[in-house]
Amino acid sequence: MKFFIDTANLEQIKEAQALGVLDGVTTNPSLMAKEGITGEKNILQHYVDICNNVTGDVSAEVIATDYDSIIKEGEALAKLHAQIVVKVPMIKDGIKAIRYFYDKGIKTNCTLVFSAGQALLAAKAGATYVSPFIGRLEDISSDGLNLIDEIRLIYDNYNFNTQILAASVRHTMHVLDCAKIGADVMTGPLSAIVGLLKHPLTDSGLAKFLEDHKKGN
Ligand code: G3P
Numbered sequence: 607m608k609f610f611i612d613t614a615n616l617e618q619i620k621e622a623q624a625l626g627v628l629d630g631v632t633t634n635p636s637l638m639a640k641e642g643i644t645g646e647k648n649i650l651q652h653y654v655d656i657c658n659n660v661t662g663d664v665s666a667e668v669i670a671t672d673y674d675s676i677i678k679e680g681e682a683l684a685k686l687h688a689q690i691v692v693k694v695p696m697i698k699d700g701i702k703a704i705r706y707f708y709d710k711g712i713k714t715n716c717t718l719v720f721s722a723g724q725a726l727l728a729a730k731a732g733a734t735y736v737s738p739f740i741g742r743l744e745d746i747s748s749d750g751l752n753l754i755d756e757i758r759l760i761y762d763n764y765n766f767n768t769q770i771l772a773a774s775v776r777h778t779m780h781v782l783d784c785a786k787i788g789a790d791v792m793t794g795p796l797s798a799i800v801g802l803l804k805h806p807l808t809d810s811g812l813a814k815f816l817e818d819h820k821k822g823n
Contacts, residue, residue, distance in 0.1 A: 607785045610662070610793035612773065614641045616655060618796045623660050625799070630662030632715070632737075632773065632793040634693070635669060650686060657687040665715045665735075667693035676703040684712045691715050691734060696724045701731045708732030715771060722756040729761060729768040735791065740784075741774035750774070754787045778802055 608629035611622045614637040622628040633656070638644075643652045653666045664687070668679040676699060680692040684707075691713040694700040704714045708731065715735040716728035720743060728736040738757060740750025757770050772784040775794030778801030784792045792798075 607789060608662070608769075608791040609781075609799055610665075610771070610791055611796055611799070612637070612775070612793040613795065614638045614643060614652065614656070616641075616652075616659065619656060620659055622796050622799060627799065628660060628662065629791070630664060630689075630691075630793075631656055631660055632665040632693070632771070634667050634717070650683075653683070653686055653690065657689040660689070662689065663691045663713065663735075664689045665691045665693040665717075667717065668695075671695065671697060671699065673699040673702050676700060677706055680707060680712065680714075681710075693717050693737075694733075696720075696728065701727055704728065704731040704733050717773070720753070722753060722760060725753075725757040725768075725770075726760055729764075729766040733768050735769045735771040737771045737773040737793075739774035740772055740780060741776040743774075744776075751780075751783050751787060754784060754789050758788050778804075 609627050610630040610632050611619055612632045614633045619631055638649055643649055657664050666683045668676050670676045670679045683692050684690050692707055693715040694703055696716055696718045704716055707714045713734040715737055716733040717737045719725055719736055719738045725736045738753050743750035754772055769790035771791040772789040773793050775792050775798055778798050781792050781798050
C-alpha cells in the first residue's frame with residue numbers, strides 16, 4: 607500500500623519524506639487555506655515547492671466546476687511539474703474532464719467520492735486514483751471502510767486500473783483497516799503514519815536492552 611500525506615504543510619511533508627516511507631502528497635483547497643496559502647501565484651508556487659520536496663505524485667485540486675474551466679485549470683496545473691496529479695471533483699463535468707485528461711495522458715484523482723457507484727463511474731472515465739472519504743462518512747454514522755471494500759470488489763471484478771486512494775483517513779487504525787481491505791493508497795495526517803511505530807513493548811524492550819548493555823560494559 608502506498609502512503610500519501612494529506613497536507614499542504616511543507617514541514618510535515620519534509621518530515622514524512624525523511625522517514626523514507628512516503629509515496630506522495632494530497633492537498634485540497636481547505637488544506638491550502640489552512641497553511642495561509644492564498645492567491646493564484648502563491649498557490650501554484652506552493653505546489654511546485656511540494657513537488658520539489660517529495661518523490662511521488664502530488665494531487666492539486668481544480669477550483670473550477672464547469673467542463674471548459676476544469677480543462678483549462680487542470681492543464682495549467684499539470685504543466686507545473688511532472689509529479690502533479692489533477693484532482694477533480696465527482697460531478698458530471700468532472701467525469702467528462704477526467705476522460706479528457708485520460709486521453710491526454712494527464713493523471714487524475716477523482717475526489718469527494720462517497721458511493722461505490724461514483725467510484726465505478728470514475729474508473730470508467732479513466733481516473734488514475736479515486737478518493738473515497740472514509741472519515742467523513744463515519745462523521746455521519748456511515749461505514750467508510752465498507753465503501754472501500756465495495757470498491758475493491760468492483761474494481762477487481764473488472765480489472766480496473768484506477769487505484770483506490772482511501773482519503774479522509776484520520777488515525778492509525780484507519781491505515782491498518784485500509785491495508786487489510788486492500789486499498790492501493792491511503793492518505794492521512796503524519797500522525798496516522800507515525801502512530802504505526804508505537805508499541806509499549808517496543809519501548810520497554812528497548813529500554814531493557816540499553817540498560818543491560820550498560821551493565822555489561
Ligand atoms: O483530501 C481529502 C480528504 O483526505 C479530506 O480529509 O479529514 O478533511 O475529511 P478530512
